[in-house]
Amino acid sequence: MDKYLWLIPALPLGGFLILALAGKQLSRSSVALVGAGSICLSALVTFVVGGAFLAGLPANAVYTQTLWTWFEVDAFSAKITLSLDVLSLVFVFVITFIGALIHIYSTAFMEADRDYARFFASMNLFVFSMLVLVLADNLLLMYLGWEGVGLCSYLLIGFWYEQPSNGNAARKAFTVTRIGDAAMAIGLFMIFQQAGTLVISDIGTIADTIWQPNSTTVTVTALLLLAGGLGKSAQLPLQTWLPDAMAGPSPVSALIHAATMVTAGVYLVARMHAIFALSETARLVIAVIGAATLLLAGLTALTQYDIKRVLAYSTISQIGYMFLALGVGAWTAAIFHFMVHAFFKALLFLAAGAIIESLHHEHNMFKMGGLKDKMPVVFWTFLAGALSLAAVPLISAGFYSKDQILWYSWTASGGSPILWMVALSGALITAAYTTRMMILTFWGEAHTPVGHLPGRRMTLPLVVLAVFSILAGFMELPHNFGHFTLFSDLLHPVLPETAMRAEIPSEWLFQLLAALATLGGVLLGYHYYYQQPARIESLRRNAALASLHRFWFSGWGFDALYDRLLVRPFIFISKINKSDVTDRLYTGIAGATGEMYKLLSRTQSGSLRWYIMGLVVGAILILGIQIML
Amino acid sequence: MKTTVSTEVVVLLAGLLFALGIVGVIIRKNIIFMLLSVEIMLNASGLAFVAAGSRWGQPDGQVMFVFILAMAAAEVSIGLALILQIYHQHKSLDIDNLKEMNG
Numbered sequence: 001m002d003k004y005l006w007l008i009p010a011l012p013l014g015g016f017l018i019l020a021l022a023g024k025q026l027s028r029s030s031v032a033l034v035g036a037g038s039i040c041l042s043a044l045v046t047f048v049v050g051g052a053f054l055a056g057l058p059a060n061a062v063y064t065q066t067l068w069t070w071f072e073v074d075a076f077s078a079k080i081t082l083s084l085d086v087l088s089l090v091f092v093f094v095i096t097f098i099g100a101l102i103h104i105y106s107t108a109f110m111e112a113d114r115d116y117a118r119f120f121a122s123m124n125l126f127v128f129s130m131l132v133l134v135l136a137d138n139l140l141l142m143y144l145g146w147e148g149v150g151l152c153s154y155l156l157i158g159f160w161y162e163q164p165s166n167g168n169a170a171r172k173a174f175t176v177t178r179i180g181d182a183a184m185a186i187g188l189f190m191i192f193q194q195a196g197t198l199v200i201s202d203i204g205t206i207a208d209t210i211w212q213p214n215s216t217t218v219t220v221t222a223l224l225l226l227a228g229g230l231g232k233s234a235q236l237p238l239q240t241w242l243p244d245a246m247a248g249p250s251p252v253s254a255l256i257h258a259a260t261m262v263t264a265g266v267y268l269v270a271r272m273h274a275i276f277a278l279s280e281t282a283r284l285v286i287a288v289i290g291a292a293t294l295l296l297a298g299l300t301a302l303t304q305y306d307i308k309r310v311l312a313y314s315t316i317s318q319i320g321y322m323f324l325a326l327g328v329g330a331w332t333a334a335i336f337h338f339m340v341h342a343f344f345k346a347l348l349f350l351a352a353g354a355i356i357e358s359l360h361h362e363h364n365m366f367k368m369g370g371l372k373d374k375m376p377v378v379f380w381t382f383l384a385g386a387l388s389l390a391a392v393p394l395i396s397a398g399f400y401s402k403d404q405i406l407w408y409s410w411t412a413s414g415g416s417p418i419l420w421m422v423a424l425s426g427a428l429i430t431a432a433y434t435t436r437m438m439i440l441t442f443w444g445e446a447h448t449p450v451g452h453l454p455g456r457r458m459t460l461p462l463v464v465l466a467v468f469s470i471l472a473g474f475m476e477l478p479h480n481f482g483h484f485t486l487f488s489d490l491l492h493p494v495l496p497e498t499a500m501r502a503e504i505p506s507e508w509l510f511q512l513l514a515a516l517a518t519l520g521g522v523l524l525g526y527h528y529y530y531q532q533p534a535r536i537e538s539l540r541r542n543a544a545l546a547s548l549h550r551f552w553f554s555g556w557g558f559d560a561l562y563d564r565l566l567v568r569p570f571i572f573i574s575k576i577n578k579s580d581v582t583d584r585l586y587t588g589i590a591g592a593t594g595e596m597y598k599l600l601s602r603t604q605s606g607s608l609r610w611y612i613m614g615l616v617v618g619a620i621l622i623l624g625i626q627i628m629l
Numbered sequence: 630m631k632t633t634v635s636t637e638v639v640v641l642l643a644g645l646l647f648a649l650g651i652v653g654v655i656i657r658k659n660i661i662f663m664l665l666s667v668e669i670m671l672n673a674s675g676l677a678f679v680a681a682g683s684r685w686g687q688p689d690g691q692v693m694f695v696f697i698l699a700m701a702a703a704e705v706s707i708g709l710a711l712i713l714q715i716y717h718q719h720k721s722l723d724i725d726n727l728k729e730m731n732g
């Protein structure tokens with residue numbers, strides 16, 4: 001079946017081309033058919049190819065298909081080669097399957113929008129770029145997909161471009177991720193300079209021979225690659241763009257800024273694990289950044305009013321968990337959490353979009369409330385997603401994936417008790433803000449009348465995603481009960497086993513503590529927002545707590561900090577240098593030319609006698625010179 | 630009676646005539662006189678050709694003179710027509726008044 005691999009990215013590309021070239025002429029229903037149909041077909045091909053691939057394991061652990069040579073320079077040749085292994089299969093599955101559901105949802109969600117075709121064209125292009133990113137066999141092709149998803153993210157955040165704030169958000173996302181991308185490009189140059197190749201599998205095999213473990217070069221290379229991942233995955237210190245990216249339509253937030261694109265950093269680190277495995281410093285940096293991000297973003301999510309911003313910060317926080325897992329060396333746990341997170345976060349965003357749509361574009365959770373009985377389908381599916389996000393023990397997928405990360409954050413070779421404690425408090429905070437969001441949205445009094453309810457095309461994807469958010473966890477059960485490790489067994493041909501520390505405490509204790517943290521968080525949220533809402537008011541009156549609240553609400557002041565540190569100096573310098581110094585040279589040349597022209601044009605006096613004089617004098621001069629020489 | 634004139638004298642005369650023509654073109658204000666001066670220059674160069682032809686015993690010099698004559702006839706007819714037009718439009722033949730095509 002490997003000869004059909006190219007169809008997976010080609011179908012969305014075809015959809016994009018049709019919609020971009022002929023979108024204006026097509027009717028709405030055919031736009032929806034092309035836009036959603038291309039992704040659905042792509043998902044179907046993924047199922048067929050992926051099924052054949054898994055049936056052939058482990059004999060042929062990787063499918064590769066070389067389509068054509070991109071370009072050749074001397075000894076370096078970049079090929080358009082797709083390569084499918086289990087790691088990319090997981091990503092392709094998530095991208096196409098969740099992508100297809102989100103596209104179906106969008107056909108209803110964007111129905112009233114003027115730019116129906118533009119929306120689906122951008123979405124299809126995004127899916128194509130993301131598939132290129134994960135299927136690429138060399139880093140250059142991956143970089144093509146990497147930049148492609150960045151472009152689509154920009155286009156879709158600024159989709160409603162009439163509002164200037166949306167355009168600003170799009171530019172911010174583009175600029176901030178560009179910082180990471182520039183570092184990543186330098187990392188690619190370094191890899192090419194040292195390894196002489198950009199083919200990922202070749203780098204993996206020769207990494208041990210060309211780099212000394214823990215040498216400076218490998219650490220610098222790994223950190224440069226990581227910087228690219230931090231930008232795309234909205235981790236500290238480049239996380240500021242993601243909350244603003246919620247300016248785009250909800251399906252965009254679900255697909256790009258929750259399920260797929262923002263996890264590209266996770267994919268990059270997992271894909272280049274051969275390099276990261278050689279540098280202990282780089283792994284420590286990843287773990288610390290992940291832990292810091294998950295705590296910081298969790299606390300920020302606790303204070304937000306806008307339901308989409310809560311979800312955005314929670315995405316940052318959950319990707320922080322994935323980075324933490326990558327940092328401590330629990331490669332498969334990170335990918336497992338990625339998959340589960342993609343399901344429940346896409347679900348939460350889509351459900352939030354349905355709520356916002358029904359409440360006449362009301363984003364503020366404090367103005368929602370009482371939706372439990374009015375929107376039952378959305379409520380039950382949102383509940384399934386929230387259970388998974390809060391990692392409620394035993395019944396939710398999020399528990400199994402997050403518990404694994406918590407466990408490895410102490411016991412894996414790179415783990416430490418401090419990282420575990422941060423992750424555990426993060427779990428408590430996650431449960432607390434999830435409960436807060438649930439209670440504010442669905443319980444209590446209704447503050448806004450409900451408009452039309454979402455139709456079947458919107459609820460069906462919600463139900464499917466809800467089923468997966470609960471069931472996906474059972475692909476991998478903890479070692480102490482069930483010991484069912486389907487997912488990590490599948491990934492082991494690609495990713496190394498998690499190395500454990502020498503003496504490890506009992507896993508039961510950890511699970512109990514994780515469960516207690518979740519329940520504690522739920523109770524905290526329940527107490528403050530359901531039982532005793534008055535207490536929140538009294539807490540708010542405390543000046544110190546109120547300023548802390550403001551600090552957290554602003555995302556720990558990162559925006560203001562960057563504004564002072566980078567944006568304003570930049571604007572200041574560009575103001576001083578309005579008449580650019582280097583420009584003076586060129587304006588000088590242009591001015592001199594103009595002056596000389598004026599001088600010459602004076603000789604064009606119109607007087608015939610002058611011209612004849614000129615002729616005669618010239619002839620005499622030339623003859624004189626001839627005679628003299 | 631046959632007198633021989635040395636070539637040098639004829640060429641000198643041609644040069645003199647040519648210089649006279651140039652001076653005429655430069656200092657004269659009336660376009661008709663300028664045209665006349667140009668004719669003098671042409672004939673001066675024709676004279677030089679004839680002198681050179683007789684010096685080398687070749688017919689080429691006289692052939693060139695016939696060419697120059699033909700060209701001068703064409704030039705005069707076009708030049709006079711232009712002068713006529715100029716006089717119609719400007720009511721003047723003073724070259725210093727005709728400075729429209731400047732700068």
